[in-house]
Amino acid sequence: MTFLLDDLRRWPDLEGPDLQASDAADRLLLDESKDARRASSAADIVVIGDNYGALTLRSASEALPTAGQLIRVHQDALTGERALAANAARLGLAATFTSEPLGPDLVRGAKLVLLRLPRSLDALRDIAGLIAMDAAPDVTVFAGGRIKYMTVAMNDVLREHFTTVDVTHARQKSRVLIARGPHSGRAPLPQQATHDGLVVCAFGGAFAGTSIDIGTRLLLEQLPATLPHDGAVIDLACGTGVVAATLAKRTPPRSVIACDQSAIAVSSARATAEANGLANAVTVVQDDMLASQPDAAASLIALNPPFHVGAAISEEIAPRMFADAARVLQPGGELYTVWNSVLKYRASLERLVGPTRQLARNAKFTVTVSKRR
Template sequence: MTFPFDALRRRPDVEAPGLVAFDAADRLLLDESAMLRAELGPGELVVIGDSYGALGLAAAFDGATGIRVHQDSLTGERALAANAEELQLADRVQSMPLGAELVQGARVVLLRLPRSLDELRDIAAVLAAYAPDNVVVFAGGRLKHMSLTMNDVLRSFFDTLDVTHARQKSRVLIAQGPRRGPAPEPAAGEVDGLAVRAFGGAFAGTRLDIGTRMLLTHLPDRPAGGTVDDPWIDLACGTGIVAARLAVQHPDASVYATDQSSIAVASARATAAANGVADRIEVVRDDALQQRASASASFIALNPPFHSGGAVTDQVAPRLFADAGRVLRPGGELWAVWNSPLGFRPALERLVGPTRQVARDTKFTVTVSTKR
């Protein structure tokens, strides 16, 4: 029997034509690692960057047990759990944070190459710091997302690097001989007097992207709420710049920041600490605002992402609008910035309430939507 790739689904992430749960790079990684994986004992396989479970679950289907998996995306992690349950493989995979416990004792690591070189650098640093000397890392991706600089990054952390032949527009890099070094630390920067910290792969890094800058420029001087029971919310917080700015400007305020990315959450916590406001910013890894009660907030700020995994899509933002609408109490406000050509105002009107334009240029629009 062969693994039923077509049974994999993306939910709770966006599902739509053209958005896939696996691709040729997953198949190539499994094929290139098959012989070595057949020799593994329990707990000796680690998977990093497994979008929706194709790598971990196919390996489990082949007989591997005690598989440790790390996914940056919480929706990907939940999709893996749902797919594992449906395929009756849930007892063979375990999701874990990126760190020492994930990679210690691993003989084989299957890695989907991230697009960000900084993210790859952080992953390689964790492997070099904590994985055994005999670990073999199979790192694969689609050719259109790979670059020779990825080879250079891996060579800086491993003694040898082999490159496989391409197949179906995919390729695998095989790294061995980890060079011991420190675990990764967040990059440090400063934006308009605000300290910013970013682990590799965080959106915009230590910079302030132009959409968030436009949102910050137009936020109200003192939004409603900001108390412990009614904190200001930074939804899809990224590195936590909006949350930190609110907390720094208002020393009596409480802020709740949330993102589904583990990289973003770690970065936002580091940003809060660097600005001395970690005691007033709660940073939570969550899919939208699922951990928040309905009608529990007066103010939400949002710069929604425009991608799901590696795919560009306009279907992520409406999910966030809808959950923001649920969490806002009547009269509460969602302040959002979005790409002007996307025309999100009708969706905001439908999912939150009456919406007015605050600012607009050729690239971005800032709106405020009031909960009915």
């Protein structure tokens, strides 16, 4: 079975006329890898970084049919994973792949890897090292992306783990790197740095890495020194878990839930909690906003919302998070939010959560607290 890439949807991620479920880099990756895919069984194919299913489902529709063998897939974003599942079900390809965490089982014995290049060199280094460590010796990696997000340094990172790296001709502002001859494999390990006694851990690609970005610093300064005695305390869009770890140390000692839709963020936040002796105090979950949390369960939520959808700046993400925070907050519960001041989120916070007051503002960021009606 084949299908048109235009049939793919982004749901449950944001959708709109300017937000497509596939792009020119997907098409070029598929064209460059066509012969290799058609000569491979599904069990030999691994897809990493597929946005909404273009690479996985086209590969599944064309791979050599072998009963019981599945393409292995890893996507960092939970919304991407759910979009892939929804697209596969709608197109009759639900039983053709399995979603896996970024680890040895994902790439073990793989002979063909299709990779959407991450923007972070550290993330690419983690992925390339893992492939070189556990994939088949004759593995071929097709790594593609939009040229505006690619750098020559990506070739150098791949050469750290592969003998040859070839570069395809550009097409529609996209390009593919082809790597062969794996060597010097290694498992991904988080980097660490200490800030004011807090150890911050970050796997490659985590927002802000092992630093604490200025927005989060401003938020930390405004969080209450004493926490509510009742109700859940949640770090929404937790990133590396800096806010969750800080809250878990406050008075009285409280368990904190840290959640993020990014697998890299979740792994980093777990590592941060463990490095600070807080593994039993911080529960880290991968979640689409707060979907797994019950209504009216939290007394305090801290949020540093993202404002990008892929490469595009979007003001639609944060209001969805505000609405979900309002659902999960108890009446009288508080949402502490830091946001880029130019985005002017206060009206949305007032409308979706409740009375909102400014706690701090610097040259770039604003911190507010909103009380649930």
